[in-house]
Amino acid sequence: xxxxxxxxxxxxxxxxxxxxxxxxxxxxxxxxxxxxxxxxxxxxxxxxxxxxxxxxxxxxxxxxxxxxxxxxxxxxxxxxxxxxxxxxxxxxxxxxxxxxxxxxxxxxxxxxxxxxxxxxxxxxxxxxxxxxxxxxxxxxxxxxxxxxxxxxxxxxxxxxxxxxxxxxxxxxxxxxxxxxxxxxxxxxxxxxxxxxxxxxxxxxxxxxxxxxxxxxxxxxxxxxxxxxxxxxxxxxxxxxxxxxxxxxxxxxxxxxxxxxxxxxxxxxxxxxxxxxxxxxxxxxxxxxxxxxxxxxxxxxxxxxxxxxxxxxxxxxxxxxxxxx
Amino acid sequence: xxxxxxxxxxxxxxxxxxxxxxxxxxxxxxxxxxxxxxxxxxxxxxxxxxxxxxxxxxxxxxxxxxxxxxxxxxxxxxxxxxxxxxxxxxxxxxxxxxxxxxxxxxxxxxxxxxxxxxxxxxxxxxxxxxxxxxxxxxxxxxxxxxxxxxxxxxxxxxxxxxxxxxxxxxxxxxxxxxxxxxxxxxxxxxxxxxxxxxxxxxxxxxxxxxxxxxxxxxxxxxxxxxxxxxxxxxxxxxxxxxxxxxxxxxxxx
Numbered sequence: 271x272x273x274x275x276x277x278x279x280x281x282x283x284x285x286x287x288x289x290x291x292x293x294x295x296x297x298x299x300x301x302x303x304x305x306x307x308x309x310x311x312x313x314x315x316x317x318x319x320x321x322x323x324x325x326x327x328x329x330x331x332x333x334x335x336x337x338x339x340x341x342x343x344x345x346x347x348x349x350x351x352x353x354x355x356x357x358x359x360x361x362x363x364x365x366x367x368x369x370x371x372x373x374x375x376x377x378x379x380x381x382x383x384x385x386x387x388x389x390x391x392x393x394x395x396x397x398x399x400x401x402x403x404x405x406x407x408x409x410x411x412x413x414x415x416x417x418x419x420x421x422x423x424x425x426x427x428x429x430x431x432x433x434x435x436x437x438x439x440x441x442x443x444x445x446x447x448x449x450x451x452x453x454x455x456x457x458x459x460x461x462x463x464x465x466x467x468x469x470x471x472x473x474x475x476x477x478x479x480x481x482x483x484x485x486x487x488x489x490x491x492x493x494x495x496x497x498x499x500x501x502x503x504x505x506x507x508x509x510x511x512x513x514x515x516x517x518x519x520x521x522x523x524x525x526x527x528x529x530x531x532x533x534x535x536x537x538x539x540x541x542x543x544x545x546x547x548x549x550x551x552x553x554x555x556x557x558x559x560x561x562x563x564x565x566x567x568x569x570x571x572x573x574x575x576x577x578x579x580x581x582x583x584x585x586x587x588x589x590x591x592x593x594x
Numbered sequence: 595x596x597x598x599x600x601x602x603x604x605x606x607x608x609x610x611x612x613x614x615x616x617x618x619x620x621x622x623x624x625x626x627x628x629x630x631x632x633x634x635x636x637x638x639x640x641x642x643x644x645x646x647x648x649x650x651x652x653x654x655x656x657x658x659x660x661x662x663x664x665x666x667x668x669x670x671x672x673x674x675x676x677x678x679x680x681x682x683x684x685x686x687x688x689x690x691x692x693x694x695x696x697x698x699x700x701x702x703x704x705x706x707x708x709x710x711x712x713x714x715x716x717x718x719x720x721x722x723x724x725x726x727x728x729x730x731x732x733x734x735x736x737x738x739x740x741x742x743x744x745x746x747x748x749x750x751x752x753x754x755x756x757x758x759x760x761x762x763x764x765x766x767x768x769x770x771x772x773x774x775x776x777x778x779x780x781x782x783x784x785x786x787x788x789x790x791x792x793x794x795x796x797x798x799x800x801x802x803x804x805x806x807x808x809x810x811x812x813x814x815x816x817x818x819x820x821x822x823x824x825x826x827x828x829x830x831x832x833x834x835x836x837x838x839x840x841x842x843x844x845x846x847x
Binding site: 346350351352473476477479480482483484486487489490491492493494532537538540 | 641644646665666667668669670671673674675677680681682683684685686687690691694695697698700702703704705750
C-alpha cells in the first residue's frame with residue numbers, strides 16, 4: 271500500500287533527523303563522541319551537551335510539532351476549514367495567557383501549567399465558537415475571522431501580563447512565549463500527551479472522514495454530531511495545551527503540516543493523522559535545529575522560523591481560495 | 595409494509611407552518627413526489643423525516659419503530675438522505691467520497707473491504723461516472739458532483755431514500771437516467787423526491803404530497819392529486835394538462 275509506505279518513510283526520516291540533530295550545534299561534536307555519550311560517557315563535556323542539552327531539546331521539538339500538527343488537523347475538521355490552526359484561531363493564545371498567569375503566580379510544575387493551559391485553550395475555543403455561532407448558523411469563514419480577532423485579544427492580554435511581570439522573569443517568559451525550546455519543561459510529559467492524543471484521535475478518525483463532508487451529511491450517515499464535536503473540541507484543546515506548555519505559541523505548524531500531507535494525496539484521516547503527527551515533529555525539529563545554528567551561538571525562537579514558512583503559505587492559499 | 599410514516603406531524607420553521615397534523619404512510623415500492631413553491635418548507639419537511647430536525651409535535655416511524663428511539667447509526671442503516679447541495683472544503687477522490695456512504699455499515703475500527711470498493715465502483719458506473727473513481731472531487735462539474743452524491747447515497751443501501759432535488763444540475767439525459775435508476779427494481783425501497791418538475795413527478799412517481807404556501811397539505815395517489823386544479827392552486831400559476839403517448843403532461847400557461 272502506497273500510503274503506508276509513506277508513513278514508514280516519515281517515521282524513518284524522523285529517526286534520522288533526531289539522531290542527526292545531536293551532531294549539529296555551536297560546539298562541534300564528532301560521531302564517536304555522540305555515540306559514546308549515549309552508551310558509555312567518556313568525555314563529560316560532550317556527553318553533557320548531547321544528553322542534557324541536545325537530546326531533550328530535539329525530543330521536545332519533535333513532540334511539540336507533532337502535538338500541534340495533530341491539534342491542527344482536528345480543528346480543521348471541527349470548523350471544516352483547511353486553514354484552521356491552534357495559533358490562528360487563538361487557542362494557543364488562550365493557553366499561553368493562562369500559563370503566563372500561572373508563571374506570574376509562581377507555578378512551575380509541568381502538570382500544573384498544563385492544567386492551566388488546558389483551561390485556557392478550552393476557554394479560547396469556547397469563546398470563538400460562541401461568538402461565531404451566535405445566530406445558529408456559522409460559516410467556516412466567519413469562524414476563522416472570529417478566531418483571528420480573538421487571537422489578537424489574547425495577544426493584548428499577553429502584552430499586559432508581560433508589562434506587569436518583574437524584570438527577572440521577563441526574558442524567560444518572552445523566549446518561552448515565542449517558542450524557545452531551550453526552556454521546555456518535561457519531555458516525557460509531552461510524549462505521553464502525544465501518544466494518548468494520537469490513540470484517542472485515531473479512534474475518531476473514520477468519523478472525521480465523514481464529518482469533513484458537512485454536518486448534515488455526517489448526521490444522515492450515522493454520526494452523533496454533538497458528541498463528536500465535543501470530543502474533537504476537548505482533544506484539540508488538550509493537544510494544544512501540551513504543546514504550548516512545552517514551547518509557547520509556535521504558529522502555523524498545525525496548518526502547514528496537514529496541508530502538505532493532503533497535497534501528497536493522503537486525505538483519509540486514518541492515515542492523515544499519523545502522517546501529520548510525524549510531519550509536525552519533523553518540521554519543528556528542522557526549524558529548531560536551524561533556530562539554534564543559523565546565528566550560533568546566538569539562538570532564535572523556533573516560532574520565528576515556522577512563521578517564515580507559514581505566513582506566505584497561508585496568504586497564498588487564502589488568495590487561491592478567494593479566486594475559486 | 596410501511597417503511598416510513600408520520601402520525602399527527604406538525605412542522606414549523608421560523609413561525610411559518612409547513613404542515614399540521616399530517617399523517618401519511620409510505621410503503622416499500624412506492625415513489626413519492628413532494629411538490630410546492632419555493633420556501634414552502636419541502637426541504638424542512640424532508641429533514642424532519644430524516645430526523646435531522648425535531649418536529650413540533652407528532653411521531654415519525656421508521657420500519658414501524660419511532661425515529662426518536664433509534665440511534666443515529668441505526669437510522670442511517672435504514673434511511674438515506676440526498677442533500678440539496680454538497681459541501682466540499684477538503685480535497686479527496688471520487689471513490690473516497692462515495693465510500694463514505696458505507697460508514698453506517700462499518701465498525702469504527704473497520705476499513706472498507708474489497709466488496710465495499712467494488713460496490714462503489716459499480717454504483718459509479720450505474721450513475722454514468724465510470725473511470726471517475728480517481729478524479730479529485732474538487733475538479734468535478736455541478737452535474738458530476740450531484741451524481742457522486744447520488745452514488746454515495748446508493749452505496750448506503752438504505753431502504754428509505756429521501757432525495758432533495760435529485761435532478762439538480764443534471765441535463766435531460768441524466769435527469770431521466772437517474773430517475774429510472776432510482777425507481778426501477780425498488781420493490782423493497784421507498785423513494786421520496788422533492789421535485790420542481792411536475793412532469794418528472796407524473797412520470798416516475800405514484801404518490802404525491804403537495805405543500806401549499808399557507809401551510810396546508812394534500813396527499814394521495816398521483817392520478818388524484820396531480821390535477822390541473824390542484825397544481826394551479828399549488829403554484830399560483832395556471833397549468834394545463836395535455837396527453838401525449840398515453841402520458842399526462844402539464845404545461846405552464
